[in-house]
Amino acid sequence: MRLIVIGTSRQRQAIRERLESSPPDVVAEFNSMAEARVAGVAADALLLPPPAEAVDDDEPLPERLTPREIEVLELVAEGQPNRAIAARLGISDQTVKFHLASITGKLGAANRTDAVRRGVRAGLITL
Helix, strand or coil, rough: CCCCCCCCCCHHHHHHHHHHHHCCCCCCCCCCHHHHHHHHCCCCCCCCCCCCHHCCCCCCCCCCCCHHHHHHHHHHHCCCCCCHHHHHHHHCCHHHHHHHHHHHHHHHHCHHCCCCHHHHHCCCCCC
């Protein structure tokens, strides 16, 4: 399995050392991030499937988007930048980023463009 490690140099080194000293221990498995959050199982990291494998376009979505996430996705589909989305919805830039991260995760999308494509295919939004 190939992994990408993200963090400061010191954090990445600590992760590499922990991986080398002991194999990972799977402490739980869930069908969605929502289930994992509710369970509250203590873990050092989460392992998600690669975006290309996360959601087959012919399969139902593993998690439903909230009404607010659909609003954000519609505005992304219109080509609006995060600041414009934030102003239009009366939320902060950071909240827009949070919603986009949640949307891409739920849809198994690689980026915002892929999220729009997947949202259209799933019938969540129209262009």
